[in-house]
Amino acid sequence: MFVGRAAELARLAAARERTPGLVLVVGEAGIGKSRLVGEFVSGLDAFVAEGGADPGCVAYAPFVPVLRGLVRQYGAGLVPGGGHRGLARLLPELGEVEELPGLGRARLFEEVLLLVERSAERRPLVLVLEDLHWADQASIDLLVFLARNLMAPGVLVIATSRESLRVPGAEVIRVPPLGRDDVARMLGRDANGESSELDIDLIAARSEGNPLFAEALADAGAATLPSTAPPASPAMRASPATPASLRELLLAGAERLPPEGLDVLRIAAVAGRTTPHDVLRAVAGLDDLALDEALRPVVRARLLLVDGDGYTFRHALIRDAVYDDLLPGERRRLHARCAEAHPELAADHWYAAGERRRAFEAAWAARRWERVLELWDQAEDGADHVHVLELAARDALCEGDAERAEDLATRALEEVSAAPRDSGDVARGSGDLARGSGDLGGPSYRDPVRAARLLELRVAIRDLLGEEGLDDLRAAVRLAPRESRLIGALATVLAWNGQDAEARTHAEEALALGDARSLTTLAALTALDGDLEAASRLYARARASAPDDDSLLVTYASEADVLEAAGEHARAESVAREGIARARRLGLARSRGGHLAANLAEPLASMGRWAEAREVMRAALALDPPPIHRAWILMVLGTIAVWEGALDEAEEIVGRVRPLMRGRSRGYDSCLEPDLLECRLALARRDSGRAGRVVDHVLAEHDLTLSRRYAWPLLALAAGLGRVREAPAGVATTGRVQQAHRATFEAECGGSWAAAVTCWRAVGQPYALGQALVRAAEQDPAHARERLREAVAIAGDLGSEPLRRAAEAAAATLRVSLGDELVLSAREREVLGLVAEGLSNRQIAERLFISARTSGVHVSNIMAKLGAGSRVEAVAVARRTGLI
Secondary structure: OOOOOOOHHHHHEEEEEEEEEEEEEEEOOOHHHHHHHHHHHHHHOEEEEEEEOOOOOOOOOHHHHHHHHHHHHHHHHOOOOOOOOOOHOOHHHHHHOOOOOOOOOHHHHHHHHHHHHHHHHOOOEEEEEHHHHOOOOHHHHHHHHHHHOOOOOEEEEEEEEOOOOHHHOOOEOOOOOOOOOHHHHHHHOOOOOOOOOHHHHHHHHHHOOHHHHHHHHEEEEOOOOOOOOOOHHHOOOOOOOOOOOOHHHHHHHHHHOHHHHHHHHHHHHHHOOEHHHHHHHHHHHOOOHHHHHHHHHHOOOEEEEOEEEEEEOOHHHHHHHHHHOOOHHHHHHHHHHHHOOOOOHHHHHHHOOOOOHHHHHHHOOOHHHHHHOOHHHOOOOOHHHHHHHHHHHHHHOOOHHHHHHHHHHHHHHHOEEEOOOOOOHHHHHHHHHHHHOOOOOOHHOOOOOHHHHHHHHHHHHHHHOOOOHHHHHHHHHOOOOOHHHHHHHHHHHHOOOOOOOHHHHHHHHHHHOOOOOHHHHHHHHHOOOOOOHHHHHHHHHHHHHOOOOOHHHHHHHHHHHHHOOOOOOOHHHHHHHHHHHHHHHHHHOOOHHHHHHHHHHHHHOOOOOHHHHHHHHHHHHHOOOOOOHHHHHHHHHHHHHHHHHHHHHHHHHHHHHHHHHOOOOHHHHHHHHHHHHHHHHHHHHOHHOOOHHHHHHHHHHOHHHHHHOOHHHHHHHHEEEEEEOOOOOOOOOHHHHHHHHHHHHHHHHHOOHHHHHHHHHHHOOOOHHHHHHHHHHHHOHHHHHHHHHHHHHHHHHHHHHHHHHHHHHHHHOOOOOOHHHHOOHHHHHHHHHHHOOOOOHHHHHHOOOHHHHHHHHHHHHHHHOOOOOOOHHHHHHHHHHOOO
């Protein structure tokens, strides 16, 4: 009987009304988590898909039955490509996987999300994932991804676990112990204990309200004390019928089964978490009628529960107890029979049965490559061990275990070497070969083309680890000099690292050999040379000939990036928005869409549309983009935070992006960007020592001639700190933005700030213009008043507290009166009107679609300009002077 969970059921029902959402049902073993969830879903008008984890389960195991159920119900056509690009990794029945280097895991997550959301469009959907305390990390990552990204209504994910899981945004329902009266009702007894064969007080006390233990104690026949006996303490109520060990307690009901029922229960314990009826029949060797008779007492005792077309244990602890009670030979025999009857799990069953050869064959058929490697002594002579290492590395990469993937790829490289090291070195992946030292010439390998492919794979793996793969790619091209894909990849990485001439040579060679993706690299190099129109034509060609969806979206990200670098902010915004729209249509909004969100946020930030940029980034971060894309988004967010004066927020962002952008996996610009942000933050905090340390590191450790975007901004900061007085030879100055940064550097070195003002005005970046105006006012006091008034107005429009303070401090130092003639900006007039209506800062923010922080800055600026000490006084002054 189901009792005592009304509050928890109500919370689940409320969660269903708020879909999409995720609920974690947490509680100790036996407390009734699965029973609660089963009771909830039993009466729902929804499609319920269930899965769960077992000890030692393979990657994504809890999701496989869920996804298989959705595909069988609605078809794989719900996702682009019919699931061949991602879902086929988990559902072999969909066919071979279409490999997407570097995007396997991202594509899998995208397709799972699309399948779930589009299934929910047909009928409300509940996903039940049981026992996630046993789940692998890949499954938890996928669960977190769904929790962050589910947007469509109608989807409720319910996960059970013995311990709480760190899943952002999940509602946690902790299942408490049952009270004494609930225990009585559950056991079908009078709550008062009258006319009962059981001592309810004893059972409630000894079980501590755990339903499973209470039922086991009742099944064991714990007798009550005579009704005439005086009350006794729980310590005095030890019943001789109560088993001493937990296993004996859980097996008490099983031991009273007839032999046929006990045999079926033991088969189910070996077969797995859930046993299909056909599998149980085949292993038991019974016809349907005989099996029904054997099962009936097992189901009546609630040791097994009917679950669709199969059976599942009422609790995993009961299954564990039954399994552990088997004799070793009995266990092996049952595993062997289950392997023959249940091909999907044959590899695990043959392995448990000690049949290594059969386990190897089953693992190979199921593409369980890690298990295949474990059983490699069973492989036939001449079997391709290197190929299996490569496949296992790709699976590990898909599962998010980049360290394991790197080890497997390195071992594969060792095995194609002409002179492999001993097995210990191979396992450790040590030495020059393991680290891609650049000494990997063709003669080192028996199969150069295969080695080149493995090197390319390791580059993709190490990219996720933040490590640069330039040496590996150079070696790969030497090994396979006619492989256009490898040559094009090398060109891209060379361009990232500022080696433009060599990058162009390789890109042109790759294009001539048929690698259409190299058009994007050539377009970016052309833009960096200053010919934006020729670059635009190349990007159009790259889009028209893109070989796959990812390559297509990369063209938009690259073009938006080079346009922003050149100061073409409006064009960069337009291209990024077009790319985001394409990403949504192609089902890649969460992976490449995150990349493009950074490309959109950056021009918005440059143009002073900070609230809009923040909204773009908030939405993109909620989609859990890959680490490097998340870092790029955070960099823009951190820069805006510094400009707004939200320095604690910026500090937290610096701490988050440093680990994500370690190394030089994306070239000099990516590794210098965190340094630029930290230096700006340090200066905003007036911590010149910290800023100096960052600048000294950059000047000592980096070749600024290799950076096309961040060399001049960093040099300008270094000049302001007195670290440099002239720029290194060879630093490029391409486009209006770099020209403005160079003018700022020259002004810091004693040149004209008025010239810097002119440059920034032409670029259209209001914050940089405001900073230059303040410095120009300090340099030329005769024209200070008009420049400082403009800077204050810009600060008001942007909501930049640091810029406002800098302008007012300069005015005080120069004894320049900003006075009553200083008018409010258009945005400040709009805010003042809402203040007059009596709206709070938060209400003003909602009305104007800006942040509450920005609203507060506007109100503070208005009060300062009007010389008012309160909002009421500011409104009164404004009405008196005719401002409203």
